[in-house]
Amino acid sequence: MKGLFYIGLMLLLLLAGCDKVDAGRGEDDGRVYPVSFTLAGFMETRADGDGENALKAGDTLMIAAYDPNPPRALVAAGQYKVNSSANGLELVSGQDSMYLPVGTYDFCAMTPKQTLTGNGNYGTVGQGVDALGSVTQAQMGATSTPVVLKDLDHLASQISFIVQVVPQKLDSVASFAVQTIEIGGMVASKENNYLLPDNLLEIPETGAADRFETLTIGGTDAFTTGDKGTGAGPGFINTQKTPLIVFPKAASTFNAVIEVKIKKAQAAALDTGSGTEGEEETINLNAKINRLAFEPGKRYKFEVNYGWDYVRFDITTADWTTVKDGSQVGDGEQTVSHEIKIGQWDDDINLDMTI
Template sequence: MKKSYCLWILILLATGCRQEEITEEGTRYPVSFNLPAIEGLTRASDGVTSGLRKGATLTVAAYNQNAGNLVAQCDYTVNAAGTMGPTTTEAKMYLSAGVYDFCTISPKQTLSADGKWATIAKEVDVLGSVTHALMLSEATTIDLDDLSHLASQIKFTFRVVHNKDKADWTKFQVKNVKIGGLVKSFENNLQLPENKLVVPAAGEAGKFESAETEIDNSAGAAFDYTETLSGKSGSFYNVQINPLPVFPRAADPFKVTVTVDEEKTTIDGTSTSETKQYSATISHVAFEPGKQYHFIVNFGWEFMNFTVLVADWDHKDNGQGDVGSGEQEISSTFTVDEWGTPIDLGGNLGADE
């Protein structure tokens, strides 16, 4: 009997599932999974929620509820019917009766040998949940809990405000944005079965990006550019099209440098055209999982300032400010000059770790 179980384990490993542990009961039953909210988990770039598309991948790992040990793991793919099926028809998860924590991750991941860790790459919108459920002594379907965004995201909007009669901009277009001080991808940065991204301590050596992360708009594809927006003050709007997924982080300073192509006409009719860089250090901002941090950056003749809005990842702006939109302004606007004077946002934003 023991030899036959060993052979069965090898077959499962070869077909896309991993069964780690033989329980004392010895009898295992097939388990399948249902994700009721699979139609509303990711956010499209137009702000409208949509489901996990056909071909999206997931990993489900089962952990012993008491010991927290990995028992089985299987990879799944969203099919044309909008449900999740094993990556191959032969790959199925088998479990003995009992209570398990089912850890679900999308996109699918390679777990460490002990099932306690996974390594998430930079700028990946990783989704996850942990479902506490009972496996019966028969074939069982488990309803998994909804997935949540484990990462954070940042977004920028740049605009020109009142020029104080010193000059009129005829062009103000963002070429790139560089952000330093973000958490970088490091080995074993997703903790299992808790299914939480590890948040390093503020300034922890080796865990923060020494090089800057860049949003490249040289081809004009990263930002929507328009001179005016209906119902909005200011002009020359540069609105980031797709928010950037970033790792959660403790409250710690980070630097933003924006490069802009400018054209101006002064009151005496002189025209100038140049590429300029503006930078500021933003202090004490913590990024929390599942939250969007929207930095609205205003430029005048001799100043730039930031307003920070925080909202749920999947919020939809109804164009009427923070009423009903899910957005909340978490700071006042602070003004700095273009020479890099630090912006003090007035205390910690988000949770300290």
């Protein structure tokens, strides 16, 4: 009888030692151990909300653990949020701690939180969403293991426009305001476009016509519009207030149609000598840019300068400001310029350029 009691006691102890079992790779005789998470540099940069995209208290993240070996299967996942002090991560209420066997894992952190599909290898990010993510490979030990996650990177791209009049044209203009900018050849939203554990937004083939669409920047509050200025520099500067967040895309044709309303100051100052003072007209710049790609985590600034007898189109690309400290990173900005000569400000100006 004592022998049976001893065997039963040992079975109870073994079951207790197994703790909680989650999906795993079965290492270390099936035992699993709790893992906790924090973000690199979190203590130093999150508390004061540094950076325009700094995570704040209550922001929710999905953290998923994957086997790094093919087929890179999902092992476990959980929802976490930034704590009330904005200096660490904690489990969302109702969520259990993540438990894993001993082994090496790729830990994917992503925000906004995701509902994973396709055996855990896909998520969905909508148009205009500043999705952030990172992948950290770490070793799970035979004990409670803290994992410091890499800082989150921007997965999308962002674009913005500045449209202005160069000094020598200012005397001919009473007002100059961008109405809309239509940009074609942009990647459209799609279910399951977030690839895991690669931590990348899907970039479709250029021949997949159903995967592209035209986006519009416009409305009464889209641009800040400056006045004529002093004449020492550009005037009537139209600056896009908020950058447009777009999906990355492969090198392909990018079309921008910029519609501007111009009010003439006086007919005598115009090249054509036509029109009357105070007359308002609409002109369109149709810019076709060949082989332009949008890379993840990059920002693209388009500057359009309307001159006396030309239009200059500048494209500047640089790294996005990071979530870590709000500063610019990388090798700095890179600009490509293209200029087209015009006889006058026609209703339609066509620009064809290759990047």
